[in-house]
Amino acid sequence: MIKVAIFGVGLMGGSLALCFKGKPGIRVAGHSNNPAQVEKYLKRGVVDEASTSMQEVAEDADFIFLCTPVGSLEPYLDKLLRCKLKPGCIVTDVGSTKSSITKYARSKAVPYVHFIGGHPMAGSERSGVEAASSHLYENAYYVLTPDDATPAEAYDRLVELLRHTRAHIVRVDADRHDEIVGAISHLPHVIAVALVNQVAGYNERDGLYQSLAAGGFRDITRIASSHPDMWRDILLNNREVVLALLRDWNAEIAKFADMLERSDGDGIVREFKRAGAFRSQLPERRKGVITSIYDVYVDVPDHPGIIGQIATLLGNSRINLSNIHIIESRADVPGVLRLSFRNETDLEAAIELLKRHRYEVRQ
Numbered sequence: 001m002i003k004v005a006i007f008g009v010g011l012m013g014g015s016l017a018l019c020f021k022g023k024p025g026i027r028v029a030g031h032s033n034n035p036a037q038v039e040k041y042l043k044r045g046v047v048d049e050a051s052t053s054m055q056e057v058a059e060d061a062d063f064i065f066l067c068t069p070v071g072s073l074e075p076y077l078d079k080l081l082r083c084k085l086k087p088g089c090i091v092t093d094v095g096s097t098k099s100s101i102t103k104y105a106r107s108k109a110v111p112y113v114h115f116i117g118g119h120p121m122a123g124s125e126r127s128g129v130e131a132a133s134s135h136l137y138e139n140a141y142y143v144l145t146p147d148d149a150t151p152a153e154a155y156d157r158l159v160e161l162l163r164h165t166r167a168h169i170v171r172v173d174a175d176r177h178d179e180i181v182g183a184i185s186h187l188p189h190v191i192a193v194a195l196v197n198q199v200a201g202y203n204e205r206d207g208l209y210q211s212l213a214a215g216g217f218r219d220i221t222r223i224a225s226s227h228p229d230m231w232r233d234i235l236l237n238n239r240e241v242v243l244a245l246l247r248d249w250n251a252e253i254a255k256f257a258d259m260l261e262r263s264d265g266d267g268i269v270r271e272f273k274r275a276g277a278f279r280s281q282l283p284e285r286r287k288g289v290i291t292s293i294y295d296v297y298v299d300v301p302d303h304p305g306i307i308g309q310i311a312t313l314l315g316n317s318r319i320n321l322s323n324i325h326i327i328e329s330r331a332d333v334p335g336v337l338r339l340s341f342r343n344e345t346d347l348e349a350a351i352e353l354l355k356r357h358r359y360e361v362r363q
């Protein structure tokens with residue numbers, strides 16, 4: 001029996017636990033300092049066993065996943081290394097930055113315990129075990145950052161276990177990881193928050209800003225609702241990289257200001273074309289950064305019972321909806337429904353079915 005121990009059973013840790021739990025030959029144990037949380041993990045059936053005792057959860061574990069905020073990883077690792085661990089045990093994490101934790105772990109090197117940094121490129125703006133899902137990592141990239149000292153055998157063992165997540169494992173140097181993720185994840189979070197706050201400031205003077213803010217604004221600012229403490233830790237940890245990216249960002253924005261000052265329409269078209277061309281090359285739909293859910297938007301006439309009709313249509317075809325959200329509902333405009341599914345198969349089947357019933361469907 002392989003024992004997998006999860007420290008920090010929230011969105012990421014809980015989702016990992018759900019991937020491993022119930023798989024033949026695997027036992028999942030969860031840890032929290034808080035007895036009420038331990039009760040909750042057990043009640044929700046996320047883990048096979050749980051305890052407030054770090055030693056109890058860590059001992060005998062073949063794999064230990066640290067799934068706590070970035071700022072707590074180093075002290076956590078310290079505490080963990082003071083426990084009695086099983087020789088050959090693999091310790092990994094899911095933190096959004098990799099450079100510092102990988103170096104820290106190396107500096108603490110314990111010969112019989114192997115640390116391999118990890119970062120699943122999947123998640124959402126939600127947090128807590130309530131948001132955990134066994135599908136979270138499906139098709140997402142899952143970065144691992146072993147270094148020269150990592151035994152190949154340990155790396156292979158971790159990759160083999162992670163097969164249960166159905167993610168694509170990719171091996172990346174830790175510093176390179178932080179630079180790339182800084183650009184495609186950390187910078188966008190900063191921009192989203194700054195943009196929302198800019199508009200919130202205008203809205204204090206005139207509440208119509210909020211009323212008129214429609215689909216596009218909501219879509220590109222979803223990640224502004226992410227967990228503030230988690231993001232404080234990430235941004236401070238990747239401070240140098242994000243500062244350099246913000247300098248580049250200022251230059252990009254200055255370019256637009258300059259084009260507007262010069263009424264340079266060709267320049268504006270060029271920028272949009274360049275962005276559109278790059279964006280169209282992004283993978284179609286991959287869970288993870290930016291898209292975490294299989295969503296489809298349906299234009300619906302605003303009449304009573306339409307939600308029920310759509311839900312029944314899907315239900316009759318055994319297509320499982322994970323969420324339904326009304327984006328607009330006014331008498332004078334068609335409404336928009338956002339339907340969320342847990343996997344690509346359900347999403348594709350729903351699109352096909354809705355189109356067949358002449359619904360206007362967009363992704």
Ligand SMILES: NC(=O)C1=CN([C@@H]2O[C@H](COP(=O)(O)OP(=O)(O)OC[C@H]3O[C@@H](n4cnc5c(N)ncnc54)[C@H](O)[C@@H]3O)[C@@H](O)[C@H]2O)C=CC1
Nearest residue numbers: 008009010011012067068069070072095096123124127128
């Ligand atoms: N949320 C996301 O989309 C993604 C998050 N990550 C990383 O995963 C890690 C966990 O994030 P989430 O699961 O989203 O957070 P979460 O808030 O859902 O879960 C965090 C868990 O850690 C525990 N915890 C919080 N502070 C702690 C502390 N100081 N010491 C010990 N335990 C503590 C909480 O009780 C909770 O069980 C973070 O390092 C984050 O950077 C990585 C990829 C995606």
Ligand SMILES: O=C(O)C(=O)Cc1ccc(O)cc1
Nearest residue numbers: 096122123124125289290291
């Ligand atoms: O919600 C989203 O789109 C995200 O960007 C989620 C996310 C948050 C942190 C990460 O380190 C990776 C992914």
